[in-house]
Amino acid sequence: MAGKIGVYFDLQNIGGGLDVEALAAQTRDKWGDLTAVVKVVPLLAEAVDEIRADIETQSLDGVLLCGASPRVDGDLYRFSVQVEHVNLREQCVLAYRNPDNSPVDSEEAPELLTLMARDYVNMGVVKLQKSEVPDSAAIKGVPRILVIGGGWTGLTAAAEAAATGYEVVLVEKAEKLGGAACNIPTGSPLGPLWTDKQPVNLAARIEKVTGDKSITVHCNARMEKLEGQPGEFTAVIATSGGPVTVQVGAVVLATGWTPLDEKYLAPMGLGVSPMVVHAAQFGKMLAAGQVTARRIAFVLDTTLAEEAVRKAAEETAEAPAEAAKPAPEEGEAKPFVKEDLESIKHLQYSNAVNSVGMLRLANTICEKTDDATQAFILYKDMTVPGILERFYKKMQNRLGVMMTKADVTEIRDHGDRMVVACKNTLLGMDFDLDVDMVVVPTGLVPTTAKDVTVNFAYRQGPDFPDLDLFDGFADSNYICFP
Known part of the structure; x- marks a missing residue:
């Protein structure tokens, strides 16, 4: 928990007629010794060195930055203590409307806007006061990437990952690499001037992958199981020679379509x-x-x-409904059945x-x-x-x-x-x-709509949890946590 906080107001980026000095005074009066430093600076981005000096000399263990969105110049504010942002510009001044929904038309901030700004600052102080620096869950990570699918996307991912220094394991269910690109000798424009078809050069792309010592290719193979967490996955690959277990740090899903x-x-x-x-x-x-x-x-x-x-759907809806299947007995494990989406x-x-x-x-x-x-x-x-x-x-x-x-x-x-x-x-x-x-x-049709591609060994089951929502497409933001 932060017990000594520095609060800094960005004068140039708040606006809205707010009396920033009054906000600062209110903060000092309300929180006393908890807010050991309260300053109004002309421009927050130019006060980084000053804040670092205050952290050192005043032994601050928390910093509250009141001004613009934390997305603005976020990389500047990497301090050695807890940092919290109060967005007084986008989420307060620019979002404010009078009770009758009219815009602010005076140079002086309305009373409600001033109260809203005070609440935001107070909440920022409380958040720092009540939060703790989490224990580090950082892991070293396995510098090896698993690529599932050996088509155009999988080959590209494998080659690019290897070029940046990672080991790669490529899993392809067919007997040869290339996927759908095997039937597309000439592709749509792939680069400038974007006006003409271009050769796919698939053979050269495959040779680049198979000839790279840092890439291990398993054809006629499939995923049997994936367990663990980001950075430390254990993958079991079913191959013609038997199961192969490999430790990987990340997985690229490139299984394509049917x-x-x-x-x-x-x-x-x-x-x-x-x-x-x-x-x-x-x-x-x-x-x-x-x-x-x-x-x-x-x-x-x-x-x-x-x-x-x-x-056809309308006719089916009008037809008599089939009798519902009996529900499984209480306590009985419900077997996983892959839904065809x-x-x-x-x-x-x-x-x-x-x-x-x-x-x-x-x-x-x-x-x-x-x-x-x-x-x-x-x-x-x-x-x-x-x-x-x-x-x-x-x-x-x-x-x-x-x-x-x-x-x-x-x-x-x-x-x-x-x-x-x-x-x-x-x-x-x-x-x-x-x-x-x-x-x-x-x-x-994405393969994820038809088959279980990764076979997670998680409580949620072997499939992606959000496929129904996305009509069988895997959520591109999905992160595999146990």
Whole structure:
């Protein structure tokens, strides 16, 4: 507990008409010897040396900084004693409104604002008075990183971690590295000028990882168990040669995705007609030189699929409810069952990936056929993130590529061709588009929605606790505490 506190008011950064000197006087009067030093400084950021001197000469064991947000110049105030901030600017002056919700229009602070500021300062003093410096739980940590997944992201994480001096253990469930990138020889723009596709160079990336002595690769392997805490994890990896136990300090989850079940895209013809494929399938065909179609519709509008799922859900809701399963007996352990969280939502989440991917695939097929192919991109929402807008703009002028916003109301098999019915187009008319092939979006379902990827040995169970909330995606802020 702090028994001798220095309180410092930042005159320049408080404002609001507050009488800072009066606040300081109130603090001295109320807390007496507890606040051994109470000062109003012109600018807190320039008083760091003065505060350090006071800590030394006055034997302070706590410092209360009253002024702007603690996010401002936070690194400056690293003192050898407990430090607490009172945000009198953002959370007091700038947040204040009169009781009738009108702004402050006088140079002098209203009485309520002054009382609020006093309360904040008093609470800051009490917090320092009642809190203690926690016992250090610092651990040395294991300088080894576990990467789960050997696709593009996993390979990149492993190489970057090794380059910064860490040992790395890479776990890949397949027999070879590369993941989905094995079927994407040419990627979307990966660097400046962000206007052209670029080779993935996957073989070189794999060789960089497998040739690094600080990286241990386990293919045809999976996580059997992970226990411990950040900095000191114990991982058990199931390999073809038996379980391998390794100590690691941190874990990178890079297990990737699987394609959405074709049943969700059946209303768009997927799985119904051989002339309809999803984007990932088209990429494989393209890499293998199996695409012979010369008029191809890339359909980004997924309303047909979404409406079919909605109607099916309404019919299910109207059907008689099934009898509830009996609850387990009291005291009986409830076995863990992994819930399958795959849904039509994953198609919507994948829109940005599919938008850029369709542009890349259309561009690639036109190049491969010397512009003999006509690629029609039909979208409801063209979602192109960030600087990839440059790629999109270039594709708008690409020979052989035609794109328009359109409501795709029907995709039907017409013997030797497919017909895509389009309404509300940017062309100002409705039309039926005859094509040789239709490419629909790939729904990217995170592996965490389908499988237990890490297998935690924690009381919460083997799975991430928040997957239902995020539709199967792992919370990116999740930290594995026992």
